[in-house]
Amino acid sequence: MSQPNEKKLAGEAALRYVEDGAIVGVGTGSTVAFFIDALASMKDRIKGAVSSSEQSTAQLKKHGIDVLDLNATGPLSIYIDGADECDPFRRLIKGGGAALTREKIVAAAAQKFVCIIDSSKRVDVLGKFPLPIEVIPMARSLVSREIVKLGGQPVWRDGVTTDNGNWIIDVHDWRIADPVALEQQLNQLAGVVTVGLFAQRPADVVLVGDKEI
Ligand SMILES: O=C[C@H](O)[C@H](O)[C@H](O)COP(=O)(O)O
Numbered sequence: 471m472s473q474p475n476e477k478k479l480a481g482e483a484a485l486r487y488v489e490d491g492a493i494v495g496v497g498t499g500s501t502v503a504f505f506i507d508a509l510a511s512m513k514d515r516i517k518g519a520v521s522s523s524e525q526s527t528a529q530l531k532k533h534g535i536d537v538l539d540l541n542a543t544g545p546l547s548i549y550i551d552g553a554d555e556c557d558p559f560r561r562l563i564k565g566g567g568a569a570l571t572r573e574k575i576v577a578a579a580a581q582k583f584v585c586i587i588d589s590s591k592r593v594d595v596l597g598k599f600p601l602p603i604e605v606i607p608m609a610r611s612l613v614s615r616e617i618v619k620l621g622g623q624p625v626w627r628d629g630v631t632t633d634n635g636n637w638i639i640d641v642h643d644w645r646i647a648d649p650v651a652l653e654q655q656l657n658q659l660a661g662v663v664t665v666g667l668f669a670q671r672p673a674d675v676v677l678v679g680d681k682e683i
Pocket residue numbers: 497498499500501502551552553554563564565566567568569570573
């Protein structure tokens with residue numbers, strides 16, 4: 471099956487997890503775009519959405535779905551988002567679209583995280599996809615030097631500014647043997663805003679196409 475088709479199937483299948491009256495946490499990316507289109511079909515049965523990016527906010531509003539402020543909603547019952555890589559323990563690399571910080575915040579506010587992917591995203595060990603790290607701009611070189619000491623190859627995503635006004639470093643060729651430990655370690659570096667590893671808080675459910683794994 472082609473990947474765009476699997477992404478569409480996953481986006482539509484995620485509707486199964488959205489209950490009437492929910493405020494839905496919404497991620498970012500091409501797979502989530504299919505989910506937002508599907509969510510429009512039940513927009514009158516939900517209270518609204520909390521969005522993880524300007525891109526998703528625009529699409530939600532286009533469909534007439536209310537976009538709410540996370541500070542006003544309290545905990546969310548559900549968060550739906552894609553991923554760049556997913557290991558057998560539902561640990562993820564995210565941030566290929568530079569939305570990792572708001573994604574991590576909305577995921578942390580949700581009781582259940584449903585991750586929607588196509589089969590190309592499944593890996594045994596995380597790290598083939600370059601690991602995105604959002605940094606405060608003035609810390610770019612400092613953080614890059616620290617990453618080299620840890621064995622990674624940092625590459626600045628030149629020309630990209632996140633929705634939060636920060637920059638992205640992508641770390642290449644890093645076979646991530648212990649994702650929880652690495653997430654903790656990178657979170658300690660001065661200037662790091664968010665690490666694109668979702669290992670301390672993995673997904674609760676992963677849909678590959680319309681199949682839960
Ligand atoms: O920053 C972007 C997000 O983490 C996306 O969820 C991730 O890059 C997957 O995107 P897509 O569904 O387009 O492959």
